[in-house]
Every structure is written in C-alpha cells, then in structure tokens.
Amino acid sequence: MAKLELAFYEQDDVVKVSRALLGKLLVTEIDGVRTSGRIVETEAYAGVTDRASHAYNNRRTNRTEIIYAPGGVAYVYLCYGIHHLFNVVTHGRDIPHAVLVRALEPVEGLEQMLLRTGKTKVDYTLTAGPGSLTKALGITTGHTGESLLGNTVWIEDAPALPARQIAVGTRVGVAYAMEDAYRPYRFWVKDNKWVSRGKGLVRK
DNA sequence: CCGTCGATCTCCT
DNA sequence: GGAGATCGACGGG
Numbered sequence: 001m002a003k004l005e006l007a008f009y010e011q012d013d014v015v016k017v018s019r020a021l022l023g024k025l026l027v028t029e030i031d032g033v034r035t036s037g038r039i040v041e042t043e044a045y046a047g048v049t050d051r052a053s054h055a056y057n058n059r060r061t062n063r064t065e066i067i068y069a070p071g072g073v074a075y076v077y078l079c080y081g082i083h084h085l086f087n088v089v090t091h092g093r094d095i096p097h098a099v100l101v102r103a104l105e106p107v108e109g110l111e112q113m114l115l116r117t118g119k120t121k122v123d124y125t126l127t128a129g130p131g132s133l134t135k136a137l138g139i140t141t142g143h144t145g146e147s148l149l150g151n152t153v154w155i156e157d158a159p160a161l162p163a164r165q166i167a168v169g170t171r172v173g174v175a176y177a178m179e180d181a182y183r184p185y186r187f188w189v190k191d192n193k194w195v196s197r198g199k200g201l202v203r204k
Numbered sequence: 205c206c207g208t209c210g211a212t213c214t215c216c217t
Numbered sequence: 218g219g220a221g222a223t224c225g226a227c228g229g230g
Contacts, residue, residue, distance in 0.1 A: 043222070052222070054215095063214060081212035083223050100222060131223045141213095173222050198223090205230080217218085 001025070001157040006149060009071030009090050014097035017090045018044035019187050022166060025156040026086075026104060028137045033112050035137050037104025037127050038158070041188040041195045043171045045087070047096040052177035052185075055096035066145050067096035074153055076134070076144040083131030084140045088148065088155070102172070102186075103128045105194040106136065113137070129196040165190050170200030 004024065011017050019042075027036040045053040047067075054064045054077070066075050067089055075087040075098050087098040104127040106113060113119075113126055113136035127133040134140070139153060148154050169186045171177075181201045188195045 045222075054222080059215090061215065077222085078213055080221065080223055081214080085222060087222090102222085125225085129223070171222070176221075196223095207229085208227085210226090211224095214221090216220090 003149065004155045004157055006072050009088065009148065010092060011071075012091050012095075014044045014046055014090050014099060015185060017088070018042045018099045018185065019166060020160065021088065021099060021101070021155070022187055022189055023158045023161045025107060025158060026101060026133075026137065026153075027108075027156055028139060028153045029151060030138045033109060035109030035112050036156075037106045037133065037137070037194075039101055039103075039155075040105050040192045041101075041103035041128075041186070043100045043102060043187070044185040045098045045100060046183075046185070047091075047098075050177070050183070051180040052171060052174035052183075053096070053098070055098075058096075064096070067098050068094050069145070071097075072148050074139075074143050074146045074148060076139060076141050078141050079131065084134040085130045086134050086139050086143075086153075100130060101133065102130045102198070103188070103194050103196045104133045104136075105192065124193055128194050129198070161189065170202070172196070172198030172200055175201055 070093045071090040073089045091097040167190045171186045
C-alpha cells in the first residue's frame with residue numbers, strides 16, 4: 001500500500017498516532033535491499049509535559065533537536081551506548097512529540113535481517129524489542145532526521161486495526177518518570193507473539 | 205521461570 | 218560519576 005503522507009505525521013495527538021501505527025508496515029531500502037515488518041508495538045512520548053520524553057521541559061540538545069522538527073522525520077538515538085532506537089516524530093514544528101516503535105512482525109527480507117543480526121534462524125528475538133528491530137532493518141543513528149516521505153526509511157499504510165485487537169499499558173523502562181510512568185501510552189497488538197517481553201510499571 | 209551483570213554513548217550533576 | 222525509552226549471557230530454582 002501507499003506510503004503514509006505528511007498529514008498523518010502532523011496530527012496533533014501523539015497518542016492517536018501511536019495507536020494508528022499498529023498494523024502499518026515499517027520499511028527500509030538500504031543498498032537496494034528492501035526489508036520490512038508490521039508494527040505490533042508502539043509507545044507515545046508527549047513532549048515537554050512528559051517526564052519520560054527526551055524533550056521534557058523543552059530540553060534541547062544535539063541529540064534531541066530533531067524531535068522539534070515538523071512531523072514525518074525519524075528520531076534515532078543510541079540507548080545505553082549500544083542500541084539504536086527508532087522514533088517517528090509527530091505534530092508540528094517546535095512541538096516535540098514522538099512515537100517509539102518497539103516491535104515488528106517481520107514481513108520482507110528475512111534473510112537480510114538474519115545477516116544483519118548474525119542470527120541463524122528466525123525467532124521472536126529478531127524484531128521484538130526496539131533495539132532488535134533497528135538492527136534487523138539496518139536503522140542507525142545515521143538515519144536520524146531522515147524524512148519518512150523519502151526512499152530509505154518509511155511507513156506504508158494498512159487498514160486500521162479494530163479497537164478490540166489493541167492492548168494498552170504503561171511504557172517500558174521509564175520508572176524514573178514518576179507519575180508520568182503510569183500514563184497509558186504503550187500500545188500493542190493483542191496476542192501477537194512478536195510483541196516485546198518488556199513490562200510497563202504497575203501501580204501498587 | 206527469574207535475577208544479575210556487562211556493554212559503553214549522551215546528557216546531567 | 219551516574220543513569221538511561223536495551224539486550225544477551227549466565228546462574229539458580
């Protein structure tokens with residue numbers, strides 16, 4: 001199906017975009033090789049008011065500047081010094097909202113994914129988890145700022161999932177964000193085996 | 205099944 | 218110096 005257009009990324013509700021991205025196809029074409037996967041898990045990061053966001057309180061650094069760009073570009077950052085995490089920038093200029101893609105169900109280029117990851121067989125570790133899926137698709141921090149309307153990394157449309165197939169929870173690994181860690185900003189496809197094993201915070 | 209630990213870049217104190 | 222939007226290896230139950 002067709003590439004998602006600018007209007008999709010410029011929507012002003014990052015939570016809505018996060019849900020809407022479930023089921024869509026994340027594609028890369030690098031050195032002429034196409035690899036892709038169906039998005040099955042996402043998290044919303046709501047900018048300046050969200051303690052879990054890198055842009056909380058209008059923080060601007062070299063790394064995070066791209067989140068302030070208009071929607072429709074990639075924000076890829078290095079996590080723990082090792083893992084490249086892919087985000088979709090949303091909303092308009094100077095509104096630093098983003099959606100983290102946390103897991104894919106692999107669709108095209110499985111052999112290439114195995115080459116990139118050094119794995120010998122396809123199992124859920126190939127693309128379940130934000131650091132794993134970028135390795136499989138060849139996404140690195142070098143792609144930060146890349147337009148998602150271009151020909152390197154983009155997202156293709158697919159029919160919206162019915163609400164009953166979407167599960168909602170709290171985000172993974174953001175306990176430091178205090179009360180914002182309890183925001184229901186993590187979305188995944190129910191019963192899909194490619195969803196990451198991460199667990200969100202549960203209020204006691 | 206679960207817990208711990210190392211890897212090692214960016215940002216903050 | 219320490220923590221972090223993670224992962225895989227290892228050890229114990």
